[in-house]
Amino acid sequence: MEPLLAILVGLFFAAAIYLMLSKFSIRIMLGIAILGNAVNLLLFTGGRLTREVPPIIPAGLDSLPAGTANPLPQALILTAIVISFSFLAFLLVLTYRAYQDLGTDNTSDMRAAEPDDRPLPPSGY
Amino acid sequence: MAAPTSTVDLSAALITVPVPIGHWLAILPVAHCITLGAVLLMLRGYPRLQAWLAIPGLAALALIDAALLAKVAADGPLTMVMGRWLPPFGIAFTVDLFGALMAFTAALAALAGGIYALADIGESGRRYGFFPLLMLLMAGVTGAFLTGDIFNLYVWFEVLLISSFGLIILGSEREQIDGALKYAVLNLIATTLFLVGVGILYAAFGTLNMADIAAKAGDLRGTAPLMTLASLFLLAFGMKAAAFPVNFWLPAAYHTPRIVVSALFAGLLTKVGIYALIRVMVMLLPVERQELSPVIALAAAATIVVGALGALAENDIRRLFGYVVISGIGNMLAGVALGGLGGISGAVFYALHSMVLMTALYLAAGEIARRGGGFSLSALGGLYRQSGGFTALSLVLFLAACGLPPFSGFWPKVILVKASLDLGAWWLAASILVGGFLTTIAFGRLFLLAYWRPAAIALTPSGPRWRTGLPLAALTALVIGFGILPEQLLALSQSAAAGLADPQAYLHSVFPEGRAP
Numbered sequence: 001m002e003p004l005l006a007i008l009v010g011l012f013f014a015a016a017i018y019l020m021l022s023k024f025s026i027r028i029m030l031g032i033a034i035l036g037n038a039v040n041l042l043l044f045t046g047g048r049l050t051r052e053v054p055p056i057i058p059a060g061l062d063s064l065p066a067g068t069a070n071p072l073p074q075a076l077i078l079t080a081i082v083i084s085f086s087f088l089a090f091l092l093v094l095t096y097r098a099y100q101d102l103g104t105d106n107t108s109d110m111r112a113a114e115p116d117d118r119p120l121p122p123s124g125y
Numbered sequence: 126m127a128a129p130t131s132t133v134d135l136s137a138a139l140i141t142v143p144v145p146i147g148h149w150l151a152i153l154p155v156a157h158c159i160t161l162g163a164v165l166l167m168l169r170g171y172p173r174l175q176a177w178l179a180i181p182g183l184a185a186l187a188l189i190d191a192a193l194l195a196k197v198a199a200d201g202p203l204t205m206v207m208g209r210w211l212p213p214f215g216i217a218f219t220v221d222l223f224g225a226l227m228a229f230t231a232a233l234a235a236l237a238g239g240i241y242a243l244a245d246i247g248e249s250g251r252r253y254g255f256f257p258l259l260m261l262l263m264a265g266v267t268g269a270f271l272t273g274d275i276f277n278l279y280v281w282f283e284v285l286l287i288s289s290f291g292l293i294i295l296g297s298e299r300e301q302i303d304g305a306l307k308y309a310v311l312n313l314i315a316t317t318l319f320l321v322g323v324g325i326l327y328a329a330f331g332t333l334n335m336a337d338i339a340a341k342a343g344d345l346r347g348t349a350p351l352m353t354l355a356s357l358f359l360l361a362f363g364m365k366a367a368a369f370p371v372n373f374w375l376p377a378a379y380h381t382p383r384i385v386v387s388a389l390f391a392g393l394l395t396k397v398g399i400y401a402l403i404r405v406m407v408m409l410l411p412v413e414r415q416e417l418s419p420v421i422a423l424a425a426a427a428t429i430v431v432g433a434l435g436a437l438a439e440n441d442i443r444r445l446f447g448y449v450v451i452s453g454i455g456n457m458l459a460g461v462a463l464g465g466l467g468g469i470s471g472a473v474f475y476a477l478h479s480m481v482l483m484t485a486l487y488l489a490a491g492e493i494a495r496r497g498g499g500f501s502l503s504a505l506g507g508l509y510r511q512s513g514g515f516t517a518l519s520l521v522l523f524l525a526a527c528g529l530p531p532f533s534g535f536w537p538k539v540i541l542v543k544a545s546l547d548l549g550a551w552w553l554a555a556s557i558l559v560g561g562f563l564t565t566i567a568f569g570r571l572f573l574l575a576y577w578r579p580a581a582i583a584l585t586p587s588g589p590r591w592r593t594g595l596p597l598a599a600l601t602a603l604v605i606g607f608g609i610l611p612e613q614l615l616a617l618s619q620s621a622a623a624g625l626a627d628p629q630a631y632l633h634s635v636f637p638e639g640r641a642p
Binding site for chain 1 (some may be wrong): 167259276280283286287290294297299300301302303304305306310311313314317320321323324325327328377378381382438439440441501503570571574578
């Protein structure tokens, strides 16, 4: 199970990095969305991967029997999902607003903060 | 059939004795910030009242952090766990001298920024939530400094990141949206890289508690991919801190927001990256830091020189200061690369100095623009003629940023240069000195053009305002104080570095009876 998920995580990362290298901001956003999922899967794979053995302590036992699922990565992923979802929402709104105000989604043309023809500092009085 | 009775002895996993009152200090700063942030958010409709609550709130935060620092300096590291669960089950807040020093200095910078904001942030900025976002930013920054759990550190990073997004966009001008987009995307990628590191760390160690990781790292060194982890953390935190190859988001974004927001970002956010880097590389993975030190040293030297050269080429003083921030980060990285007591204590001292100084520099930039009518070096002039007091104050800040005595930038550079010469890393010492020299030229030109040059337009005489003058003067007094009386801070940063290099006290505070599982 782990090797399969590891390959999937690798594919997700590759797709995310490919998309983030684009110069169009909407593709970068898609890349970030995939990146968030890649990391969540990575966290998930980092814990134990088991099928259909929920982490419930059976009656009469004191601790989890061996081979049960690890609940902690799921708690971590839950946190990470909430965070990456909220950030993606913010970034999508920001991208849309940037598209409206700057009139482009091409990051090479987004030069409002750093104009191309910035003056050099004066070399004398 | 009798119901099965549990015989688990939970006392090993739970706190069974009442928590001493003093230990609550460890979480009080964060709880205070979040509570106040929530209250301020509810007072959205009353901008005037927000300011009246926020400034005493920030002052109270500084007092709490001072009490925490005094307690940690007296009694050693302090641990507070959540929900009575002991680590590694419960999330721990562990405060050592390093974290407490950083938190206290951050609170001072935030208080100065808050007072400055009374004049700088107008009614609309307050309606858009400047003060609640500032409090939540402080919650994130303080939480990152005080937490003892690495996933918790990630969460605080996100808290400060989302608040900083809100702050950087305040005003919604075109430049701000452009800058915010670059800032947001690159910082989010850096934090995600950090999360990747946390995932691999958990897979390797099975724990997220920093003390637990530090204790277990020695045994796992042969089998776990610790070098990969260290490199990932170096890249992620280096990006956060704007170290050389991944620094370009900073000068693209830091000059766009309101000046007080720039000041807080320059003072606090990059230092959180450096803090996390020192915490992870020095305390958790010391052997990997040793092996990576040539890479870190190269990045440090490049950061120093690139930052200083960038500062030389800038016409806008806010962008110039942005490059000075980067150059300072290089000095702290040099300390991390050197390691040892000298290098780490130099980096700690530099971080504390830099928090105060960078906040003060950006506040001074705001004051320059108010008096001189803009940020462009080619248009400014005549500030000396206008006000001698402000000129003297700026000169102190400029000299401190260059690292000239007798101001605060001098001592950490002395420590760092001495540490690198002791190790025979002459080129690192040379790059620190050359960086200081280039920064001096940049500031010398800024002083010459903006202060000494006769004004092109007639400047209207504008007197000091206490809301901008007071925080600036207070921070400058700190810069002078650090420079003239460095012994106390030197001793504190040395014992902070000693605590990082040999975390026995930290481990003991988390696992009191050596109960590491």
